[in-house]
């Protein structure tokens with residue numbers, strides 16, 4: 108029996124979520140982590156308040172063939188969802204490229220999805236040691252860095268980015284992260300400031 112996606116939001120057109128492509132973004136419901144700077148905290152529970160049907164989004168995409176380049180699965184954490192692989196296949200069958208935004212909590216799941224993806228944007232939040240302070244979850248750092256390694260080993264087209272919350276990542280910790288990223292072979296770490304207004308825990 109196919110698994111359907113739990114969807115908490117949908118953006119029909121964006122130019123910033125898949126580099127160089129016109130994309131729609133599907134916001135998947137649910138995340139195993141609790142980052143204090145999370146801006147999509149309504150997407151953290153596995154069951155959301157607002158729910159959209161995947162079939163409706165597929166119908167929308169049918170009508171956008173030739174007008175959109177790609178569909179990005181964001182969240183929440185899309186790799187939480189058992190139906191993601193099938194959804195990626197459906198999107199590709201319609202002629203769109205596929206993108207994923209992930210924090211990398213499940214390296215094996217991510218690796219299994221790579222054949223169905225054209226691009227991945229991955230959050231690297233800190234060094235392995237500093238992760239639990241940000242995500243609230245023990246061993247989250249090991250998992251995220253293993254996921255990053257999977258992307259690198261596969262030669263995947265991807266972008267790594269870090270969100271800097273001033274209370275969660277100081278200058279030294281950011282330098283340590285950049286150093287660990289370089290040692291892992293990541294040369295394009297994008298640093299983005301955190302807008303603390305409206306996040307899960309603003310201090």
Ligand code: SF4
Pocket residue numbers: 138139140141142144145146147148151182183184210
């Ligand atoms: S991993 Fe992303 S979606 Fe999950 S809590 Fe952290 S910032 Fe929010």
